[in-house]
């Protein structure tokens with residue numbers, strides 16, 4: 001069997017019509033030998049199925065005018081919605097990660113001159129980070145210092161306490177000189 005014969009036998013049309021003829025032949029043989037009416041009843045089923053489909057598509061409805069007006073609007077709305085989803089999902093795929101999280105955001109505490117300072121970074125309206133909420137803690141017990149005194153250790157620390165401006169300058173200096181990155 002050469003290649004052409006094989007492709008001819010594998011042709012879907014030939015397979016479909018061939019198997020159809022085979023089924024009819026088998027039913028004919030059954031009708032002949034057993035005396036049933038399989039082919040006839042099969043044909044009746046096919047005929048009623050076809051007529052049913054035709055009847056379904058010829059059905060008539062009474063439809064209100066508002067439905068005829070609202071239906072196209074809904075269809076148009078759905079089309080716009082689907083297009084919008086497709087477009088936005090494509091945009092999401094294309095846009096790269098613009099601003100990765102800066103490393104210095106993990107640098108939020110440091111002992112400056114005998115006092116432990118903790119702070120936060122908050123974005124201002126120009127999307128730049130500002131050092132905010134600088135808090136002073138006792139370096140021994142990590143308790144919040146109140147009125148320059150550790151309430152736990154009962155020691156006064158006013159000689160070591162720096163102003164918030166000084167601390168902010170020290171933090172910026174540490175970030176700029178990348179001391180925190182070497183750790």
Ligand SMILES: [Zn+2]
Nearest residue numbers: 138141150153
């Ligand atoms: Zn303390």
